[in-house]
Amino acid sequence: MAEPQQPTRQVEPLWREVVGDVLRRERRESELRLVDVARRAGVSPQYLSEVERGRKDASSELLSAIAGALDLTVVEVASRAASGARIPVSGGRDAFCLAA
Numbered sequence: 001m002a003e004p005q006q007p008t009r010q011v012e013p014l015w016r017e018v019v020g021d022v023l024r025r026e027r028r029e030s031e032l033r034l035v036d037v038a039r040r041a042g043v044s045p046q047y048l049s050e051v052e053r054g055r056k057d058a059s060s061e062l063l064s065a066i067a068g069a070l071d072l073t074v075v076e077v078a079s080r081a082a083s084g085a086r087i088p089v090s091g092g093r094d095a096f097c098l099a100a
Contacts, residue, residue: 017054
């Protein structure tokens, strides 16, 4: 008797990648330049770019500054990241990626 086949899961994105996507999307939707948001947040444009690309994990203080520069709170960023972090799983179900 053959064993039932388990659904194949995709690799979950890292939390920093999901948060970075949210920050980049919010910045672009607000039609703000990277350099302007970086200046408002008190970080370098290079650092903000790395956060947006998921290369750097921003501390809570820096995340708060970046979120504030976008007129958002950290809670709003985290909520948008959590709601947008559905990972497709074969078999028609979804999984969530949550911060650890």
